[in-house]
Amino acid sequence: MRCPSCGSLDTQVKDSRPTEDSAVIRRRRVCLSCNFRFTTFERVQLRELTVIKRNGRRVPFDRDKLMRSVQVALRKRSVEPERIEQMVSKIVRELESMGENEVTSETIGEAVMQHLREIDDVAYVRFASVYRNFREAKDFRAALDELRGDDDGPVSK
Structure with a gap:
């Protein structure tokens, strides 16, 4: 996953959890280059x-x-x-x-x-x-x- 702040591909998932209806996975990520934290959502x-x-x-x-x-x-x-x-x-x-x-x-x-x-x-x-x-x-x-x-x-x- 590309960092939205610096564009680096070196990011790490810190936390994953399903949403309330379990239709989407919410992932908290951190960029290992600039330490920017962001959230992504994954759905089928x-x-x-x-x-x-x-x-x-x-x-x-x-x-x-x-x-x-x-x-x-x-x-x-x-x-x-x-x-x-x-x-x-x-x-x-x-x-x-x-x-x-x-x-x-x-x-x-x-x-x-x-x-x-x-x-x-x-x-x-x-x-x-x-x-x-x-x-x-x-x-x-x-x-x-x-x-x-x-x-x-x-x-x-």
């Missing part, structure tokens, strides 16, 4: 995913981009970071377990909306407004009506 990757964008372009799947999108939707909402991490991990596992190496951006968007709907209805509407490209107030109304029609509505408070 079932397969390399490629995202097929709406315009037909293919790009490598980026878990961090997915995480950022979810965090933007949940900004200033009272959802614990651990819960967000668990949700993103669950989405990634679902995508990887589909058995395909290529997945459409629509599939990812629908999965995110499904999970956000269970966590926070405001975040769901925020994400839907970008994902579905809302242009008018009636688009928001339709999303809210969709939420109201769900008998197992989202939990938000």
Whole structure:
């Protein structure tokens, strides 16, 4: 592992432990050249995913981009970071377990909306407004009506 401070490859693991859900290993490391301490996270990757964008372009799947999108939707909402991490991990596992190496951006968007709907209805509407490209107030109304029609509505408070 390359040191983020000096770039040396001479680093040592000082401590390893699983996260709460045991899906990720957290490693504390120290650079033997400059003594800089840093943390890395190791997670299982079932397969390399490629995202097929709406315009037909293919790009490598980026878990961090997915995480950022979810965090933007949940900004200033009272959802614990651990819960967000668990949700993103669950989405990634679902995508990887589909058995395909290529997945459409629509599939990812629908999965995110499904999970956000269970966590926070405001975040769901925020994400839907970008994902579905809302242009008018009636688009928001339709999303809210969709939420109201769900008998197992989202939990938000």
